[in-house]
Amino acid sequence: xxxxxxxxxxxxxxxxxxxxxxxxxxxxxxxxxxxxxxxxxxxxxxxxxxxxxxxxxxxxxxxxxxxxxxxxxxxxxxxxxxxxxxxxxxxxxxxxxxxxxxxxxxxxxxxxxxxxxxxxxxxxxxxxxxxxxxxxxxxxxxxxxxxxxxxxxxxxxxxxxxxxxxxxxxxxxxxxxxxxxxxxxxxxxxxxxxxxxxxxxxxxxxxxxxxxxxxxxxxxxxxxxxxxxxxxxxxxxxxxxxxxxxxxxxxxxxxxxxxxxxxxxxxxxxxxxxxxxxxxxxxxxxxxxxxxxxxxxxxxxxxxxxxxxxxxxxxxxxxxxxxxxxxxxxxxxxxxxxxxxxxxxxxxxxxxxxxxxxxxxxxxxxxxxxxxxxxxxxxxxxxxxxxxxx
Amino acid sequence: xxxxxxxxxxxxxxxxxxxxxxxxxxxxxxxxxxxxxxxxxxxxxxxxxxxxxxxxxxxxxxxxxxxxxxxxxxxxxxxxxxxxxxxxxxxxxxxxxxxxxxxxxxxxxxxxxxxxxxxxxxxxxxxxxxxxxxxxxxxxxxxxxxxxxxxxxxxxxxxxxxxxxxxxxxxxxxxxxxxxxxxxxxxxxxxxxxxxxxxxxxxxxxxxxxxxxxxxxxxxxxxxxxxxxxxxxxxxxxxxxxxxxxxxxxxxxxxxxxxxxxxxxxxxxxxxxxxxxxxxxxxxxxxxxxxxxxxxxxxxxxxxxxxxxxxxxxxxxxxxxxxxxxxxxxxxxxxxxxxxxxxxxxxxxxxxxxxxxxxxxxxxxxxxxxxxxxxxxxxxxxxxxxxxxxxxxxxxxxxxxxxxxxxxxxx
Numbered sequence: 001x002x003x004x005x006x007x008x009x010x011x012x013x014x015x016x017x018x019x020x021x022x023x024x025x026x027x028x029x030x031x032x033x034x035x036x037x038x039x040x041x042x043x044x045x046x047x048x049x050x051x052x053x054x055x056x057x058x059x060x061x062x063x064x065x066x067x068x069x070x071x072x073x074x075x076x077x078x079x080x081x082x083x084x085x086x087x088x089x090x091x092x093x094x095x096x097x098x099x100x101x102x103x104x105x106x107x108x109x110x111x112x113x114x115x116x117x118x119x120x121x122x123x124x125x126x127x128x129x130x131x132x133x134x135x136x137x138x139x140x141x142x143x144x145x146x147x148x149x150x151x152x153x154x155x156x157x158x159x160x161x162x163x164x165x166x167x168x169x170x171x172x173x174x175x176x177x178x179x180x181x182x183x184x185x186x187x188x189x190x191x192x193x194x195x196x197x198x199x200x201x202x203x204x205x206x207x208x209x210x211x212x213x214x215x216x217x218x219x220x221x222x223x224x225x226x227x228x229x230x231x232x233x234x235x236x237x238x239x240x241x242x243x244x245x246x247x248x249x250x251x252x253x254x255x256x257x258x259x260x261x262x263x264x265x266x267x268x269x270x271x272x273x274x275x276x277x278x279x280x281x282x283x284x285x286x287x288x289x290x291x292x293x294x295x296x297x298x299x300x301x302x303x304x305x306x307x308x309x310x311x312x313x314x315x316x317x318x319x320x321x322x323x324x325x326x327x328x329x330x331x332x333x334x335x336x337x338x339x340x341x342x343x344x345x346x347x348x349x350x351x352x353x354x355x356x357x358x359x360x361x362x363x364x365x366x367x368x369x370x371x372x373x374x375x376x377x378x379x380x381x382x383x384x385x386x387x388x389x390x
Numbered sequence: 391x392x393x394x395x396x397x398x399x400x401x402x403x404x405x406x407x408x409x410x411x412x413x414x415x416x417x418x419x420x421x422x423x424x425x426x427x428x429x430x431x432x433x434x435x436x437x438x439x440x441x442x443x444x445x446x447x448x449x450x451x452x453x454x455x456x457x458x459x460x461x462x463x464x465x466x467x468x469x470x471x472x473x474x475x476x477x478x479x480x481x482x483x484x485x486x487x488x489x490x491x492x493x494x495x496x497x498x499x500x501x502x503x504x505x506x507x508x509x510x511x512x513x514x515x516x517x518x519x520x521x522x523x524x525x526x527x528x529x530x531x532x533x534x535x536x537x538x539x540x541x542x543x544x545x546x547x548x549x550x551x552x553x554x555x556x557x558x559x560x561x562x563x564x565x566x567x568x569x570x571x572x573x574x575x576x577x578x579x580x581x582x583x584x585x586x587x588x589x590x591x592x593x594x595x596x597x598x599x600x601x602x603x604x605x606x607x608x609x610x611x612x613x614x615x616x617x618x619x620x621x622x623x624x625x626x627x628x629x630x631x632x633x634x635x636x637x638x639x640x641x642x643x644x645x646x647x648x649x650x651x652x653x654x655x656x657x658x659x660x661x662x663x664x665x666x667x668x669x670x671x672x673x674x675x676x677x678x679x680x681x682x683x684x685x686x687x688x689x690x691x692x693x694x695x696x697x698x699x700x701x702x703x704x705x706x707x708x709x710x711x712x713x714x715x716x717x718x719x720x721x722x723x724x725x726x727x728x729x730x731x732x733x734x735x736x737x738x739x740x741x742x743x744x745x746x747x748x749x750x751x752x753x754x755x756x757x758x759x760x761x762x763x764x765x766x767x768x769x770x771x772x773x774x775x776x777x778x779x780x781x782x783x784x785x786x787x788x789x790x791x792x793x794x795x796x797x798x799x800x801x
Contacts, residue, residue, distance in 0.1 A: 045618040075619075100620065227624035231611070232564070233475075233503035233603045234625055238610025 002063030004070060005031075005174045006077040007167060010094060010105055011086040012271065013046070013053035015148035019086060020057040022160040027059035027167065030175040030183040036061050037068045043076050046096065049151070052269045052312065054094030061174055080108045081171050084163055087146040087271060088119035089332040091129035093219055095268045101221035102268065104131035106214075111135040114170040114206050118144040118159060120386065121333065123207060128336050132214040140206030142166050145383050146271075155376055157383060158196040161188070165200030177201045196387075222263055247300040249346050254300035260310055266293065267338060270313030272329040275360050278303045278345045279353060280326045287317035287327060297342070305342035328360055406584045413576035416544040416583050417483075417509050417569065418443035420551030421453075423591040427478035428456045430466040434488035435521050436573035437511030444481070463488045467495035467506070474504035475605040475613060479555065479598045482506070485573065486513030489527045499566045500535025500629055502614060503603060505558035506566035507551065511577040512676070512727075514766045522767015523573040525675065525728035529704070529739050535629045537567040537636060538705040540675040544583040547571055549653060550702075552586075552595060556643045559598045562635050572727075574767060575677035586651055594650045636706040659708040661700040662715065664690060668697030670782045671716065674725035675701045675740060678763075678770045682725070685775035696779050707743055713751030716744075721757050721786035723778050725797075727764045735793040738762055757785040763797035774798045 007027055011020040021042065028038035038061035042048060046055035058077060062068035071077065085091060085105050093102040106115050117126055119141050126139070147159035161184055168177040177198060184194040231237060242258035274287075281303040288296040288304045295311040296304045306317070313332065321327040345352040411419065418440050421429070429448075431441035447453040456473075460466035463484045470480035484492060489510055499506060514524040528538055537557065541547045550569055558567040571577050605613060617625070637659075644658040656662075663679075664686055665671060672682055679700045689696050699716065716722055726738020733742050741760030748758060761778050764770040774797050785791045 045620070047618075096618070224620055225624070227627040228631075230621075230624055230628070231602070232628055233613065234501050234615070235603055235611045235613045236615060238612060 001070065002067040003173065004063075004067050005061045005171065006071065006080040007059045007061075007082045007084065007171075007174070008077065008080040008108055009057040009059075009084045009086065010090055011048075011055055011057065012090065012146075012148070013048040013050045013055050013269075014151050015052060016086050016146075017042075017048045017055070017151075018149060018154045019147055019160055020055075023084065023163050024057045024059040026160060026164045026180070026183055027175065028061060029187060030164065030168075030179040031061040033179040033182050034175060036063055036175075037065050038062065039068070039072060050269075051314070052271055054090055054096070054268050078108055079110050081110055081113045081174065082167055083109050083113070083115050084167070085115065085117045086159070086163075087148075088117050088121055088126060088129075089146075089271050090268070091117060091126050092215075092332070093131060093268055095265060101263075102219040102265070104133065104219050106130055106133055106137055109137045111137065114138040114140055115209075116140050116142060116163065116166050116170065116204075116206075118142045118146055118163070119333075120145065125333070127209070127214045129333070130214045131219055132212055132216060134211050136211055137209055138170070138206035139209050140166060140170060140204055142200060142204065143386055143389065145379065145386065148271075157380075158193055158387070161193045161197040162200035162387075165197035166204040168197075169201045169204040170206060220265065245297075245300065247346060248343060250300075252300055255298040255302065257297040257307075258294055260294075260307065265309045266312050267309045270308075270311060270332050272313050272315065273308060273311060273332055273335060274306050274313075274315075274317050275328045275330050275356070276304065276306065276341055277323075277326045277328075277353075277356055278305075278342060279349075280323050282323055282326075284322060286320040286322065290316050290320045292316065297340075299342045303342065305340055307340075308338035325361060328363075330360055330363060334359070334363075406586050406590075409583055409585050410580050411544060411583050412439060412578055412580050413541070413544045413547040413571045414440040414509065414511065414578070415443045415580075416548035417551045417571070418447065419583075419585055420548045421481045422447050423586065423588060424479060424481075424552060424555050424595055425453070426455050426481045428458070428470060428473040428480045430458045430460050430469045430480070430482040432460050432463050432466045432484070432488065434463070434485045434513075435511070436513060436577040437483045437485040437488075437509050437571075439577055440483060440509050440511070463492040464495060467492040467499070467508075470506050471495055471499050471502065471504050474506055475502065475600070475603070477598065477600045477604050477606070479559070480506055481508070483509030483511065483568075485511040486527045487516050490515065490530060493530070496531050496536070496566075497534055498614070500632075501625060503564040503632075504566060505555075505564050505598070507554045507558055508566065508568045509551075510568045510570045511573050512570050513573045520766045521573060522765075523575060523676070523727060524765055524767070525570065525726075525739070528568055528570045529728055531568070532705060532739070535565055535632065536705060537563075537565060537703070538570065539567070539703050540570045540701065542572075542576065542677045542679045542700065544576070544581040545653075546655075547576065548583055548585070549647065549651070549655075552591060553640075553643055553647055555598075556595050556646075557636075557640055559596075560639050560643070561599075561601060563632055563639055564603070565629070565632050570676065572677040575680075584653075590650055594646060633706050637708050637711075640703060640706070655702075657711070657715075659701070659703045659711055660715065661702065663698040663700065665697030665699065665715075665719075667695055668719060669695040670721045670723070670779070670786045671697045671699050671719050672723045672725060672775070672778060672782065673699045673701065673716070673740070673744060674727070675704065676727060678725055678727060681770050681772050682775050685772045685779070688772065689776065689779055694779065694783070696782070701740065704740070704743075707747065709747035710751045712744070713747045716748065717752035717754045717756070719756055719786075721759065721782045723759045723761055723782035723785075725761045725763055725770065725778065727770075729762060729765070735760065737794045741794070757791065758793075759785055759791050760794040761797045762794065768798055770798065
């Protein structure tokens with residue numbers, strides 16, 4: 001058997017679908033200049049046509065056709081040489097759209113393999129999100145604002161070629177930077193992009209992550225039921241009704257918390273989360289009524305508290321909220337737990353309001369991706385500065 | 391308080407009535423006796439005579455049900471599918487391309503475990519537009535989890551419709567069931583049919599109880615979600631389990647039918663005619679049984695030891711029992727009123743299935759000759775049957791015969 005290489009791209013549905021495909025195609029085509037056959041594919045069981053949903057693309061390259069077949073015989077590689085995470089908020093783990101539990105982004109990386117993340121953060125911040133594992137691996141960062149596009153548009157911000165350059169550095173046996181440049185010059189016909197790839201190649205470095213380093217949370221998993229345990233008729237048991245709950249300060253019981261499915265959490269679809277100012281909330285009900293996922297609890301005092309395990313971060317609540325700065329969508333990377341905001345507000349009102357004032361409301365850049373026409377043009381100068389710094 | 395005493399006549403066991411009705415009407419009578427809740431109709435020959443009769447029953451106040459004329463067969467089956475999940479006993483049906491137009495719903499219904507009972511008035515699939523019988527319409531769902539039965543008389547149509555509700559609504563089954571009646575030969579010809587009393591039917595057929603799968607605000611379930619490869623195989627296995635159990639359930643229900651109504655069908659899965667000392671047999675489904683039986687009697691008079699086996703249940707295909715019953719003959723001729731284009735030996739569907747059942751279950755390998763005949767409603771004549779018998783006897787004598795032969799074809 002010859003050599004077999006696998007690269008996995010973890011990306012966000014719709015926003016990064018084209019980007020992920022461009023990277024895996026680039027890998028296969030660049031490696032092919034070195035006489036290696038390869039294939040590129042998106043994980044078919046994903047649902048990449050849903051906004052923000054975590055999904056995977058793969059490139060498999062081999063030294064020869066027979067070895068490639070060995071790699072193709074699996075539905076998806078479970079061991080990869082390189083995992084690329086195209087949005088750092090994915091470092092909290094990914095849930096497949098079809099109830100697979102939570103999977104750490106470093107789960108498939110081989111012991112000597114590399115995890116590459118596009119992020120503005122440093123390794124320490126990322127390791128607060130990336131789950132611990134027993135085997136060591138390497139972590140490298142490509143400094144960038146996560147590149148988000150839409151279903152019909154592609155933001156050509158050089159993320160694709162910068163990642164290719166980084167992979168060539170992390171795994172030169174797969175493809176050399178010269179092959180990457182040849183691919184870019186020949187197929188993409190852009191010497192500027194070739195320069196971007198070369199720069200990323202030169203700047204990229206990865207650090208060793210020892211076993212046990214990282215987020216201590218044990219990723220949520222469950223056993224899939226056997227066929228005779230599943231309800232018949234392609235049916236799913238509904239959840240029991242929810243119930244009122246107690247105010248931790250006054251002890252008053254009130255409000256309503258719906259019962260939620262304990263297996264389908266959906267939280268990792270989120271790139272931004274709603275942060276609520278319970279002081280200015282007028283209890284108008286609009287967020288609660290409009291939330292497509294029923295993610296709001298009615299708190300005992302009548303305000304609305306988002307359940308962050310089920311919230312997918314769509315931002316509809318922010319859009320319908322009539323009070324300025326009452327609901328604010330904030331980059332998910334700012335947070336390290338899914339705890340109830342209302343509870344922390346109740347326990348320490350002054351502290352919560354101060355946190356809102358110092359940490360939340362100064363944030364101008366609340367989202368990335370295309371939310372309105374012209375947004376990319378506005379982002380371009382800042383992105384360029386980041387890229388220059390490397 | 392005075393004791394209420396019934397008049398003597400009313401204390402007697404209920405008696406069957408006799409009626410001169412078509413096969414389609416016999417099914418309607420059974421639906422009335424089964425007190426169906428939701429009926430959906432859309433016109434297409436030849437099944438639709440059943441709906442004319444059903445609407446008459448509703449108009450006359452003899453049957454209280456929702457009678458919905460849908461705007462297509464697709465909606466017709468969709469409506470009963472939904473109604474069935476809500477606990478309604480339903481009836482609908484179609485023919486030929488009408489049945490095919492409902493295919494999307496026919497496909498999903500078995501996995502949703504809805505015990506629909508449908509009448510297929512068998513009709514040739516277009517083109518050319520033709521009314522006559524062919525079995526490829528109902529057979530199109532043969533791999534999808536439907537239970538499929540063919541009847542050959544008005545009496546059997548009525549009885550089988552009652553049996554159908556009992557089988558389909560058995561909690562171990564809960565899958566849709568289609569009763570096939572040959573277009574014209576059965577749907578449009580009237581015969582004397584014994585109609586059982588409502589009391590007898592009540593004893594035989596309990597209320598449809600959807601139990602844990604009932605779609606109702608008091609039983610909160612979500613039906614038919616999207617699923618990926620982690621879930622589909624287990625769902626398929628559940629439907630596979632139904633077909634595993636169906637043979638036993640059908641046998642139980644026929645035994646109960648015999649106990650309550652006193653009419654005997656013998657083996658539920660197939661009828662044997664003059665087979666005891668037969669050397670060879672013909673094998674087929676539906677009303678071709680009538681010319682075949684007449685021809686066999688004639689051949690018997692000439693001393694030819696031939697019998698006939700009529701298949702009642704195509705799904706489940708009781709492969710083990712059928713193979714055990716047929717392995718004793720030295721040759722078998724299967725008459726298919728259908729085609730399985732491009733199949734092994736280019737035979738019809740029934741011949742292909744029977745060969746498969748014999749291969750895995752029979753201890754002998756009698757030649758199985760496939761005959762394609764009676765397509766598009768063409769008559770299977772007595773001389774046709776004699777010709778087929780001759781070919782099968784030749785095969786039994788060791789003379790190699792083509793494995794598939796067309797009968798009654800010009801040219």
